[in-house]
Amino acid sequence: MREYTINSNTYKSLRFLRKNFVFFSLLFVSFGFLLQHIGLIIPDKYLNAPENDWNVVGIMESWLHVSYFEFGFIRRAAIGTILAPFSKEISRVLYFFISVFCLLLLIYVFRRIVKNDKLSKKLSCIMILSPAFFLNVGWNFGRFDFVNFAILYFALVNAKRRNYLASSLLSSLAICIHEAFLFYGIPLIAASIVKYADGKPTRRFIKFAFLPVFVSIYLFLYGSSTDVNALAANRPLIQYQSFDWLNYSVSIYYVLFSSLMYIKLIKRRLDILSISPFLTFVLFILGVDYMRWVTLFLISCFMSIVIRDDLSDKLDGSIGFFTIALILPLPLGPLGVVKPFPAFEDFLMLIEKVGLG
Numbered sequence: 168m169r170e171y172t173i174n175s176n177t178y179k180s181l182r183f184l185r186k187n188f189v190f191f192s193l194l195f196v197s198f199g200f201l202l203q204h205i206g207l208i209i210p211d212k213y214l215n216a217p218e219n220d221w222n223v224v225g226i227m228e229s230w231l232h233v234s235y236f237e238f239g240f241i242r243r244a245a246i247g248t249i250l251a252p253f254s255k256e257i258s259r260v261l262y263f264f265i266s267v268f269c270l271l272l273l274i275y276v277f278r279r280i281v282k283n284d285k286l287s288k289k290l291s292c293i294m295i296l297s298p299a300f301f302l303n304v305g306w307n308f309g310r311f312d313f314v315n316f317a318i319l320y321f322a323l324v325n326a327k328r329r330n331y332l333a334s335s336l337l338s339s340l341a342i343c344i345h346e347a348f349l350f351y352g353i354p355l356i357a358a359s360i361v362k363y364a365d366g367k368p369t370r371r372f373i374k375f376a377f378l379p380v381f382v383s384i385y386l387f388l389y390g391s392s393t394d395v396n397a398l399a400a401n402r403p404l405i406q407y408q409s410f411d412w413l414n415y416s417v418s419i420y421y422v423l424f425s426s427l428m429y430i431k432l433i434k435r436r437l438d439i440l441s442i443s444p445f446l447t448f449v450l451f452i453l454g455v456d457y458m459r460w461v462t463l464f465l466i467s468c469f470m471s472i473v474i475r476d477d478l479s480d481k482l483d484g485s486i487g488f489f490t491i492a493l494i495l496p497l498p499l500g501p502l503g504v505v506k507p508f509p510a511f512e513d514f515l516m517l518i519e520k521v522g523l524g
Contacts, residue, residue, distance in 0.1 A: 181288035184295055188281050191295045192274045199305020199501045202510040230311070231258045242390040245343035246311060266309060269317040273304070273466075276320050276473055289490045293428070294469075296494040298502040299421055303462045306501035306510070311345040312459075316466060318344075319352045323474045326359045331375040334360070338379045342386065347454070349383050351447040351467045358443035359474055417507035418457040421493070422448070425461065428489035429468045440475070444468045458503040 184191055232255065234248040235241070250258040281291040294300045307313075322337040338356055341348040353376075360375050361368045426445070433441045444467035450460040496502075500510030 181292055185281050185288050185291045188278055188291050188295070189274055191291075192277075192301050195295050195301045196270060196305035196308070199302045200308045201305075202500055202513075203306050203308065230309075231255075231262055240385070240390070242386050243311065243343075243345055245340060246314065262309075266313045269313040270304070270308070272317050272320065273313075274301075277469055279473055280469060289486050290469075292490055293493050296497055297465075298496050298499060298508070299425070299458075299461050299493065300465055302497075303458070303501045303503070307459065307462070307504065312347075312463065315341045315344055315348050315352065319348070319355070319470060320473075322352070322356050323359055323470065326356050326375065327363050327474060329363075329365070329371070331360065331371055335375045335378045338375075339382045342379055342382050346383070346386060346390075347450055347463065349379075350449045350453075351444070351463045353379055354443040354446040355440075355467055355471055355474075358440045358471075362438065362440045411506075414457055414506060417502075418451070418461065421458075421461045421502065422451075422464070424489050424492040425465055425468070428486050428493065431486050431489065432472070440471055444471055456504050458505065458507055461502060 230243075230246070231250055232247055233241070233244045234251040235244055236248065236251055238244060246262065250261060253261060277294060281294075296302075304313075318337050318341040322334045322341070325331075325334040325337065334356060338348070338353055341352055357372060357376060360372055364371045429441075429444070430437075444464060447460060447464040447467050450463065451457060454460070496508070499508040500514075501508070503509040506512065
């Protein structure tokens with residue numbers, strides 16, 4: 168596939184995005200966050216969440232108050248357990264600042280990629296302008312994914328430094344926070360251990376994997392509770408959605424171009440570390456948050472790049488066509504969670520309600 172050329176004005180714009188990566192990342196996260204709140208003023212249920220359950224900082228109240236003390240060792244209750252000693256108001260503020268810290272860490276981590284001259288302009292363009300990346304991160308602000316992004320980075324750093332116990336403990340905590348980590352975080356950490364182990368990779372992998380595997384098996388067997396309506400703890404681990412051509416079409420579009428971009432980026436050198444992000448696709452079988460899984464896949468791909476020793480020698484900068492494909496739907500807003508482009512759908516709904524449609 169030939170590389171698409173860009174004119175001087177576009178080149179200057181991309182260079183400007185790269186030079187101001189942190190600012191524009193925060194700006195588009197803020198756009199996504201604000202669009203989420205604009206959607207909340209529409210008097211309909213929002214993404215199947217209970218009405219009035221979202222507070223001003225974009226965090227579901229019910230998510231923060233499910234703990235092991237009250238319901239036992241169930242799925243997704245780790246955050247609620249940590250915040251259990253605090254009042255609801257303090258818990259909300261604490262989790263807000265935890266989420267902000269994790270967001271800033273994510274931006275800092277990916278800033279390392281855009282410092283690479285060969286990659287900087289196109290990758291910064293994808294991260295900032297794609298509906299599936301920072302814009303969607305802002306739309307999803309307040310979810311437990313934020314905390315797990317930070318845990319994933321620290322677990323990867325510890326795994327690469329051969330501190331397998333710390334990496335194992337962090338990974339187990341992440342699974343207790345949200346079991347989706349098992350499919351986008353654990354494969355990446357395990358692949359990093361195998362790739363960078365200084366001899367005896369199998370033994371080192373077992374040393375890392377024992378505790379996360381044990382926690383995962385226990386939560387799979389006993390982690391659901393019919394007494395808990397929050398956090399989907401009363402739902403089965405595997406969920407299916409009736410066929411919706413729009414949902415599937417948008418999912419396939421982003422999965423296809425994200426995968427091709429990533430494969431092209433790593434020059435089709437599929438070692439164990441570069442293959443590991445593709446295990447994120449298991450989430451498309453287990454759950455219905457298809458648009459959210461796309462964002463997790465992209466973050467996993469970029470994390471696999473960050474953890475590599477040498478970026479410049481192993482990556483291919485000729486991804487112009489895929490850059491265009493991934494940012495093209497930007498006018499439709501954030502990619503969303505279950506349904507695609509919910510902010511645009513909210514906008515159309517608002518027009519209909521005020522009688523302009």
